[in-house]
Structures are given as structure tokens and as C-alpha cells.
Amino acid sequence: MNLHQFRFVQEAVRRGLNLTETAKALHTSQPGISKAILELEEELGVEIFARHGKRLRRVTEPGQQVLRSIEIIMREIANLRRIGEEYSLQDAGTLSIATTHTQARYVLPEPVAQLRRRYPKVHVTLHQGAPEQVARMLLDDAADIGLATESLAEIDGLVSLPCYEWQHVLVVPASHPLAAVERPTLEQIAAEPLVSYQSAFAGRRRIDAAFAQRGLAPRVVLEAIDSDVIKTYVRLGLGVGLVAEMAMAGETAGDLVAHPVGHLFGSNVARVAFKRGAYLRHFVYAFAELLSERLPRALIERALAGGGEHFDL
Numbered sequence: 001m002n003l004h005q006f007r008f009v010q011e012a013v014r015r016g017l018n019l020t021e022t023a024k025a026l027h028t029s030q031p032g033i034s035k036a037i038l039e040l041e042e043e044l045g046v047e048i049f050a051r052h053g054k055r056l057r058r059v060t061e062p063g064q065q066v067l068r069s070i071e072i073i074m075r076e077i078a079n080l081r082r083i084g085e086e087y088s089l090q091d092a093g094t095l096s097i098a099t100t101h102t103q104a105r106y107v108l109p110e111p112v113a114q115l116r117r118r119y120p121k122v123h124v125t126l127h128q129g130a131p132e133q134v135a136r137m138l139l140d141d142a143a144d145i146g147l148a149t150e151s152l153a154e155i156d157g158l159v160s161l162p163c164y165e166w167q168h169v170l171v172v173p174a175s176h177p178l179a180a181v182e183r184p185t186l187e188q189i190a191a192e193p194l195v196s197y198q199s200a201f202a203g204r205r206r207i208d209a210a211f212a213q214r215g216l217a218p219r220v221v222l223e224a225i226d227s228d229v230i231k232t233y234v235r236l237g238l239g240v241g242l243v244a245e246m247a248m249a250g251e252t253a254g255d256l257v258a259h260p261v262g263h264l265f266g267s268n269v270a271r272v273a274f275k276r277g278a279y280l281r282h283f284v285y286a287f288a289e290l291l292s293e294r295l296p297r298a299l300i301e302r303a304l305a306g307g308g309e310h311f312d313l
Helices: 003-014 019-026 030-044 061-089 101-107 109-118 131-139 186-190 204-213 227-235 282-291 297-305
Strands: 049-052 055-059 093-099 122-128 145-148 158-166 168-173 193-197 219-224 240-244 256-260 268-275
Touching (some): 003 030, 003 061, 055 061, 093 282, 101 109, 101 145, 109 282, 131 145, 131 158, 131 268, 145 282, 168 227, 193 227, 219 227, 227 240, 268 297
Parallel strands (some): 093 122, 093 145, 193 219
Antiparallel strands (some): 049 055, 145 268
């Protein structure tokens, strides 16, 4: 058995058992992949995949166990490479961060700047996407660290820790009647056209749940992933906005008024996540500590060694 066979099996599962797509992803031939997998099955004495003709249909029960072992082996090989990189490059390397737009725009700039001052040879790469995409990038080793509000505590194969709490704010033009209402009600907000985040972003599920619990159906006229886009359309009079409170920090235009609405929608927890069992370079720990005092290296190491737990506040 060899690493090529392990990689073929792992990628075939990732590609939904489509060997054509697997071959494209690995830049090799489909017959070569089929032959390598069959040879591995013959050596192990078990079928990893159930087949219909030449097509893979599902992963067998022993195949599930083989896949788990392969994932451990491939993860440790990646860790070996990172160990070599860290000790050969010293304070150089790449920090790859997967996150949502809100975190990238409002939370990460200062920690990234501090990290660059401390480790000027470290190259930082930001990958932005939905929380589910953030989790996928971590699992696929495309990112070292992930930061998002939703989903990260629900994904097998990741360990996640709380980073900080935040609330939503209601944003209205300064001339709007709700600008003078310091504690707006759900009914008052539901009576207005609403501009807010798409359902997968920035605590939107918590907003929807609060309205549903009260039996209210808000008139959502526009959804976006970008807080700046939401504020722009609020300025144009399209409706009232619900955004993350950090999106209003430092807002100096004065044409918008923001009211905290944590009393309506509760608090949200942004979480930092890592792939379970990953080897983290020292500047990854340093960056996590710059993100939040909740994330000392000792706690992260305990989480990584604890079988993939999701720590709570």
C-alpha cells in the first residue's frame, strides 16, 4: 500500500464517488485511480467501496474504518510537513485564515496587523466565504484557522473555541421615527421593510427564530453578506437594517443611528476553529491569542488533544 492509494480513496469520497471528478482533481487518469483502489482492496482483503459495474456506489462498513485510518495517516503526513516547514523557515511561512466577510472587514484587520509587526516574514492569506465554506476549508487543509459565528461548533472533525460575544444593532436613517426609540420592539421592527444578512451569515438564524417565536413575519426586502451593503441600502431608504454591532464601530457619517437590540435577539458567539489533530505553527497560536484573551495556547492545545470537543463560554 502507498500514499497515492490513500489519496485516491480520500479524494474519491470527497468527490461523491465520482472517479471522473476525482481524476480531474488529482490530475491523473480515471483507470489509474480505479486500478490503485482495487489493488489496495486486494491487499487489505476487504472492499472499501460497493460497486455497480465500474461505478462506485457507497462506502462499505469496513471501508468506513479504512477511510478513518487513511484520514489519520494523511493528517499526520501533513503535520510532518508543517513541522519541517516551521523549523526550516523559523519565523517565516503562511498563515491561512478562513472567515466570513463581517469578521474579515471589522474584526481581523488589527490582529493581522499586529501579527505582521511581530512576524514580518509571515504571509497572511484570507479566504472569505459562508460559515459552511469556512468549515470545509479547514477540513480540506486549505486554512489553518477559521473564524465565524455559525456552524463551526456543529462540524465533526473540527475543534472550536469561543472568541468573543457580540449583538445585533438596528440601523436606521437619522430622520427615521425609530431613530428616537432606544429600545425598539420586535413588533416595531416587523412593521418596517427590513434589510439584513443572508440566512447563513452573522446570526441571521437567531433573528428569524426571535420573530417566529413571537408569531411575526418581517418583510425582508433585501439580504446581503456585506454589512456595508446593508448600510448603503438603509441610507437609500430601502428599509431598516439589522447588522452586527462591530459594523457600526467607528461610523462617523452621522446619517445613521444604531440601537442595540440584544434584548430582542440575544448574544452571538464568534468561534475560532481548527482541524482536529492539526499541527499548528507557533505563529498560528500567536494569532489566536491576538484575536482574544480567551484563546491562550494551552487551551487550544488541550482542545486539539481532547478528541474534537467544542468548548463553550
